Amino acid sequence: MADLPKVYLLWHVHHQAGQGSKVHHFEEPDDFWADEEAGDDVKLLGTYSSRDAARDRIDRARQLPGFSDEPKCFYVEEFVVDEDQWTEGYVTD
Structure with a gap:
């Protein structure tokens, strides 16, 4: 079976400090x-x-x-095209 094509989603997070806490940024790639x-x-x-x-x-x-302002807070997420990500049902409260 041939490899399915992939796409790469690029995310950025601007972190906010919680009440009285320090802002935490991404530490490592990925x-x-x-x-x-x-x-x-x-x-x-x-x-x-x-x-x-x-x-x-x-x-x-x-x-x-x-x-x-947050140059380290980028994240690249890999997805396979035409591959299900959520394979089960769900319930709500």
Whole structure:
């Protein structure tokens, strides 16, 4: 079976400090965490055909206001095209 095509989603998180706490940023490449309930702002910058194209976009975004304040808080997420991500049902409370 041939490899299915992949896409690369590029995310950025602007982290907010919780009440009386310090802002924590990504520490390592491929690190990702966000707490939107605490005010973290998660943005999808785009979907790219390669990891290199996503990294090129990171370089350009780091020059822009806002993104330059958190230059380490980018995350590239790989997805296989036409592959189910959520394979089970769910319940709500």
